[in-house]
Amino acid sequence: MIIVLKPKVSDEGVESVISSLKQYNISFDISKGTDTTIIGLVGDTSALNRESVETNPFVERVMIVTEPFKKSNRKFHPQNTVIDVLGKKIGGTKLTIIAGPCSVESEDQICCIAENVKQSGATFLRGGAFKPRTSPYAFQGLEAEGIKLLIKAREKTGLPIVTEIMSTRLIENFEQDVDVIQIGARNMQNFDLLKEVGKTKKPILLKRGLSSTIEEWLMSAEYIMAGGNPNVILCERGIRTFETQTRNTLDISAIPVIKGLSHLPVIVDPSHATGSSKLVEPLAKAAVAAGADGVIIEVHNNPACALCDGPQSITPAVFDDIMKKIALYAKIEGRQI
Amino acid sequence: MIIVLKPKVSDEGVESVISSLKQYNISFDISKGTDTTIIGLVGDTSALNRESVETNPFVERVMIVTEPFKKSNRKFHPQNTVIDVLGKKIGGTKLTIIAGPCSVESEDQICCIAENVKQSGATFLRGGAFKPRTSPYAFQGLEAEGIKLLIKAREKTGLPIVTEIMSTRLIENFEQDVDVIQIGARNMQNFDLLKEVGKTKKPILLKRGLSSTIEEWLMSAEYIMAGGNPNVILCERGIRTFETQTRNTLDISAIPVIKGLSHLPVIVDPSHATGSSKLVEPLAKAAVAAGADGVIIEVHNNPACALCDGPQSITPAVFDDIMKKIALYAKIEGRQI
Amino acid sequence: MIIVLKPKVSDEGVESVISSLKQYNISFDISKGTDTTIIGLVGDTSALNRESVETNPFVERVMIVTEPFKKSNRKFHPQNTVIDVLGKKIGGTKLTIIAGPCSVESEDQICCIAENVKQSGATFLRGGAFKPRTSPYAFQGLEAEGIKLLIKAREKTGLPIVTEIMSTRLIENFEQDVDVIQIGARNMQNFDLLKEVGKTKKPILLKRGLSSTIEEWLMSAEYIMAGGNPNVILCERGIRTFETQTRNTLDISAIPVIKGLSHLPVIVDPSHATGSSKLVEPLAKAAVAAGADGVIIEVHNNPACALCDGPQSITPAVFDDIMKKIALYAKIEGRQI
């Protein structure tokens, strides 16, 4: 931590800043410039409150030098995390392909899609049972019934299931029934929910919040990991910007940035990132090229009749086509589908 | 709802779009331009799924003409909502002044601040007991103990208390102990929590999400109101932008925009909007000038020792000063403190 | 300037960073933490290239401690700048009120509006002659003819005229004919234009770019001032965000932030900030409450027939009303219209 003092602070001022921090077990390194004095704090500053320091009248600002995330930090855990889900690895050389409809609608629908996407190379089945909808008047998902249908699709295909949790009251059910628990973008900083899933050992697919910085996102992963659950998969799904041609703006740079900062696997959701089925293929390919560990894609047997998110869904035939191309891209990078 | 077809769609194309919507009880108005055909939908289109329509291959885009919020919409409820809390009115001509520390820290602290801010004109006491912190390693609040201390401060001063809820498991406690329940910015789209507070009758202070549009914010109010709780107070607290001089960017325009769209009261939080104590006064005054129904301000007896959010807190003396100025502004607009 | 080294850099690494900077006349203050070593640079670092330092393999990042703006910086020029234009002061206790139509359309129109706004208290007349339009097919302004009409309006009313320059080829004409030269938001970083107006002594109204930070804005003022022209007036006119209810988002905090950082006058444009005539009054009042030195407002005798920007224009009658209210607000702050 570095404390930059206001211009022309006297020696007494410097002394008073330092004495206000005497209770911490740290030492101080004072650097007097022509205009500005800087105090470097040496030692463990984690107990120190940056904001309190900033209220000191002699202090101009406080700069944090070390990253606030620990367990998710690659510096302290250089190897990639690889998560095993029913024998399938997330974060290894094989890409993780998660596919399925926005909402589970019926047994026929989910089982038919599951079989189709499995054939094309998907290794996980996704499908919404509890749906976060902007409007209280919109379809909210089949809820518990949806989970049952997902389980049937898993029985038929062997694909592990990925679905979103919205309530802490359902954690036991999800722990028992679901293979990967998804935390949606709107709940990325629902700290109560993060703490609860941190108490389980289930793999957690943590979507990035619509306007969350990469650092905040890693801090939310940190909440889960600090609770004792190291199995976090990050999912970039587009951020909110001023551009209106796409629903969100896929932050493709986030993939290599996170690969540098953290050891956690990162996958990309090109369907939600853009809201447009035509953009799924180019963005899925770009994600693999940029180093993503996998993709999560909305596939619907009949997008025009989907109960939600039709425009961003693709058909199983289109999905099959995309998988073939992605396999070629993966190969260049020494990976497989 | 208006459906804009792709250029040069044939009559058969137009017919096929219409027949795909035959099951709804609506009529159609077709408008053929030189390039583009437009279908106007007449009747109740609320059951219709915009996104499904957009997947139709003849459709270029679908435009929503009517606003999706109903219960919070001023068109259907022209008078201002006025909410009564222990005899104090929110949304009337008298401004609502909510003040207190970021976190409840001790009985002395909260009671002392409560007495101070009451003297200066505050009508509600705020204080965090359960704190949403970006880092799991940061102070998380005194939790249940904090609520007890708030109750003590209420006993001493008579000020109704406002504090944030983060978990649905605490709703009964909050219903019993707290006068206005706050939903924080990060939980604005925690739909599970919104539904639950919608089942109570408690006034809900709904903070705007960091990157939520005004329409999404009103839709979150709609979740609470659709559940049966009409007592929603909106709180603008700054949105996330590229500017880094302030923690967030106060969207001052949101106040008159919401006053036009909705009948709900709107207050402003200048402390969180900027993260800087020096900006509290000018922004509080601007809020009143722009038509806000009140302000919520962080006040701490010793900001340099606050356990969180020190830099944005002001002292009781500064608060007193600001209140005097705000009273003058209010008077111009025919309001009082 | 502070150089933060990568974790665990050896003494040789530290030495190599320092020796790469030996050619500058600065001294070094080394602060070794448990993990991280920090080098404080003492002396004049202005010749040093931050980006080159960052490419050094031992360097994690470089932090700039001092602000890059000098001539516009309040630290080196504590008193407010007050600019005299034909006897009218900008930046003093009297508010600057600039009013007029988006575009000059005819002699009748501009003279009629000029007389109206003068009567209501405006001290400057604005009107576009050369118009920056997003589309090449839209009305581009009356150009040179527009300037002539503005001059006629000045002759009739005595109001100094404010109008936008878009081309360096017109600088001589503007110097001769115009009283305050406006640089539009889209040209805020047209450095060629900034340099040229910096060679004149004319007051320059520098609008903030749509997505420019406050620091970049001050750096553009710095371009003008470094050229020898100290007469810069800053104009906040809304920034680009995700919100769509308003055309832009007025950054009301920018006013007190700039008042802290700089000695230059700041005015607010509520018309362009929102694109809505209904929002002009509340935002103009908020601007005065937040400490602005004035406002610039679009007024048109017949907004429905304006050749551009109709929806954000107000009529002279509405303008008159707003002026009366603003006068009350100004009085509270010890200012006048």
Add this chain to the structure above:
Amino acid sequence: MIIVLKPKVSDEGVESVISSLKQYNISFDISKGTDTTIIGLVGDTSALNRESVETNPFVERVMIVTEPFKKSNRKFHPQNTVIDVLGKKIGGTKLTIIAGPCSVESEDQICCIAENVKQSGATFLRGGAFKPRTSPYAFQGLEAEGIKLLIKAREKTGLPIVTEIMSTRLIENFEQDVDVIQIGARNMQNFDLLKEVGKTKKPILLKRGLSSTIEEWLMSAEYIMAGGNPNVILCERGIRTFETQTRNTLDISAIPVIKGLSHLPVIVDPSHATGSSKLVEPLAKAAVAAGADGVIIEVHNNPACALCDGPQSITPAVFDDIMKKIALYAKIEGRQI
């Protein structure tokens, strides 16, 4: 164009809106809903001013149905534009690879880099002579001398040269000396400059503005094309968002979106998009995967000594490596380097 009237407008209101538009040669299609009446305008509405219509008291809003860009619109020009520069094609199956230093610094430097990048597969040489710098105190480029050095490098290598223009006064020189004229992000809406380069026949590399929408970007291309110059190459270089880990956020979706909307070639600048040399490779690969027609990459023989933008430059050796990988990606898409 569609006019949505306010709720419950009477027949007289509808009639008055229509009669206000009688002077245009258009017909009207009225669609009365239960709440809202909509007027569809049939015919050529290009002369009609949307904003004037919106000031009509009966009008709620006006929706534009057709895209405002014409000459750059793929609907009216379905084939891809391919631009020939000294025998090299931009926009064909062969990728365009533009490489070189941020700034031209010396004859040795530019010629050495040019020979290196040519060897690795670059087909164009870039290098800044006139530099747009945020600070007036920063190095502004070698200016005219820089252009001379670029010409020498072209003589030695045969690579056409790409460099930025900042002033209309230099257009004749650039027309004579430079092969592709770059318009920088900060000048994307410098309409004076756009009009001037529109009068030449030179290929124009038009960078996207920091906060420009895709539509605004195409409208700036339209300015150039409307002037008579069809040779526009679009360059995505990152947009401004709240994220701070990268200098800007590369909008990878913009590539397929533009490929859908327009026939113009699109290239990507991964160096400026991120400001980080480590991110150049993943983003260059992602760009090719997403369908870009090429990339523009900063290469410097000694990034640590570059006079500007060091941290985002890569060495010729790294560039060579990236080219080999990009060639593999291009092959999958049926393209070559």
